[in-house]
Amino acid sequence: MKNFLPIALAITTIAFTSCEDDDSPVIEQEIEVVAPATYSFERNGESTVSFSGQTTRIAMAQEIVSEMSDFDNASIASLTDMFANENNPFEDADLNASDKSVKSKVAASTDYFSTNAAASAEIKAYIESHFTTQINEVFPAQNTQASIGVAGQIADGESTRYVAANGLEYNQIVAKSLIGALMVDQMLNNYLGTNVLDAGTNIADNDADVLVEGKVYTDMEHKWDEAFGYLFGNSADPANANATIGSDDFFLNRYLGRVEGDEDFAGIAQDVFDAFKLGRAAIVAKDYELRDEQAEILRTKISEVVGIRAVYYLQQGKNAIEAGNFGTAFHDLSEGFGFVYSLQFTRNPDTDAPYLSREEVQGIVSQLTAGNGLWEVTPATLDLISTTITDRFDFTLEQAGS
C-alpha cells in the first residue's frame, strides 16, 4: 500500500502557489524538518528518548500469556494478579517492583475511553473472564481429546492446542486482544492524540524547551516516545528498531513484522518507523502540523496491521476447515478472533473512529461463539466477516488472505 498523501499535498501546494498573486514579494523562509537517520534525539549530549513504562508492560503481557499455558502452576488468582500487578505475581522481580500494570492501561485511552468508563470496565472484565475459562474449563481437560462441545487438546500439525468447549484457544485470544486493547489503543488514541500531546501547558513548554521536573525531555517529547514504546519497547536496538522487526515481542512488533513479510505490504515497517521518527523530529522543531500528519499516517498503518492480520487468520482458518484440519483451523481462528476484537481500538484518521465499531465487533464475536462456536462456523461466515473488514480498508481479501 503506497501512501499517496505526499502527492496529494504536492498537487495542493502547486494549486495554491499558482493562485497567489506575486505583487508583494514577501519571501517566507520555509524550514524543512529533517528526521535523523535513527530514532535518536539528544539534548546537551543526553538522550531524551524514554519509554521504560511501555517496555515494562510488554514484559508483563508476555508473562501473562505464558502463564495461561502453564498447566502446573497457573490459577485464576495468579493470572488476575499478573493482570493487575498485585501480590508480586511475576517471575521477574523488576516487574513486581513496578507501579505499573497491564490492566490499568487496557481500554484506557483518553480519546476513546475517558468518557466511556462502562465500556472500559467491560473490556477489562472480558479479558479477565478468559482467565477463568482457561483455568476452569481448559486446564482440567488437558488430557482429553477435544470434540464438538467438549474442551480438551487437539492436534495442529506438530503442535498440540488446548481449546475450550467452543473450540476457542483462550491464550491466543488474550494475546491478540491485548494488541488492540493495550498497544494500539494507547498508541493511537492516547499518546498520538492532541488531547495528550498538547495537554496542559505542553505546547508552551515544548516551544520554550521547558523540561519535565528532573528529566531531560519535554512532556510532549515523552508522550510521543511512549507511543513509540508500545511498538518498539522491547526492541534490541530501538534507535534502529526495524533491524529486528517481528522478533522483539509477541504483540504488535511481531505482527508488523509479519505484515512486512507479505510482499503485498512490504515497506509498511519503514513507513511506520519513518513516521515515528519524523513526528518526533517535528516536535523538536516545534512543527505541530507536521507532527499531526505523522500521527495520521501511524493511525492508518497500525490500524491496517490489525485489519490485515484479522483477515489473514480468518482466511487461513477457513482453508483449514475446508481441508478438515480442525486443530489448525481453531488455532488460526482464535488468533483471528483476537485481531477482530482488536479492531474496535483502531483509528481511522478520516473519521476519528475505529474501522469497526465496538458493536460490530461484538456482533462478530457472537457469530463466532454461537452454538458450538468454531466447531460449527462455516466458510461462508468467515468470508462474510473477512469482506466486512476489507470493505473498510484499502487492502483486498486477496492481499491480506495469504
Add this chain to the structure above:
Amino acid sequence: MKKIFGIIAIALFFYACGSDDTTITTDDSGTGNTGNFDRSAMLTNWADNIIVPGYVDFNAKVNTLESATAAFTADASDLTAVRAAWLDAYTTWQRVSIFEIGPAETVNLRLNVNIYPANVTTIESNIDNGSYDFGLSSNRSAKGFPAIDYLLYGLGADETAILAVYNGAEGAAYKQYLNDVVADMKQLTVSVLSEWQGSYRAAFIENDGASATASTDRFVNDYIFYYEKFLRAGKMGIPGGVFSGNVEVGNLEALYAGNLSKELFLVGLDATQDFFNGKAYNTNAQGESLSSYLDELNAIKDGVDLNEIINSQFDVARASVSALGSFESELSQNPPSTFLESYNEVQRLVPLLKVDMVSAMSISIDFADADGD
C-alpha cells in the same frame, strides 16, 4: 486507489515477463506439460516397486522389534538384541518416512513415530502415572523411535545402570511403557500397510492427471517437503544451528544412543535419490520416475540435463556428508564449519527440486513455511 493497483499489477506482470528463467523446457504439447510421459506408469512403479515393498519391510522390522521387546521385558538381562532390533527398524523407517501421503497422512505416521528429541518429562510422568492415551497429540513426543532411544539408552549412565531400572522397584512400569510404545507403532504401521494393500493403491494410481489434487502433484509436494523439512532441516539444519544461530546438539536424531544420526541421515538421502530415479525398493531395477519424467520433458538447465544436475548434486551432498565425522563430533567444533559446508551441499538440492524440477513439470508447490505461533 484500486485503479492504481491495476496499473502496478500490469507493470509487474510485464516486468515478470522479462525475468531470465534458466530452465528451458522444449515441449510441443502446449499446456499440461506432461509431454508424452505416462504419469500412470510412474505412479504404478512408485506404488508397486517402492512404497508398498518399503512398508512391507518396515512392518517386518517393527514385528521383529516387537518380539525383541517382548523377550527383553520378560528377562531384562541384556539390551543387545532389543537395541539391534530398534536400530534396524529405525534405519528402515528412514526409507519410508518420505511416503506421508494417503494412509500415512491420515494417521500422521511420521509425527507419531519420529518426533525428536523425545520429551523425557512427559515419558517419565506417563510411566509414573501408569496411564496414558497415545491417541493424544501431546503424547506424540513421548513415544515412537525417540522414546525407545531414551528407554534403551538414556535411563542410566551405562548398560548396568539401565538394566537396574528395569529390574528395580519401578521396573514393571518401564517394561509396560516400552511394550506400549512398540504396540502403538505396530498398530499404526499395520493400518498404513493394509490400506495400501487394500483400496488405496488403485485410488493412488487412478488419480494420474495433472492438477493440484492429482497423485503426482501431491506426492511431489510431499517428497520435496520431506527433503526440505525432515531430512535437510530436521537432521542437519536445526542441530547445526542454521536457523537459530546456536548449535543444538540436543536436537540430533538418536540422541541417547549417539553417533547414529549421520548414518540415519545418509539412509534418508539414499532413499530420496533412489525415489527420484525410480529404483525399486532394495534392488537395482529402475522404472518410470521423476528422473525419466524430466528426461521426457527434455528439461535442461544451463545446457545440461536437469536430471543429471540433480543426480550429481545428490552425489556431491552424499560424498560431503559421508566425509564428516559423527554429527556429534562435528557439532563440538565451534563454529561447526565443515558440518555447515556439507549442509550447504544438501541445501543446494532444494531449489533444484523445488524450483527447476517442479516448473518443468508444471507442478505448483502448495506448502510454505507455516506462520506458526
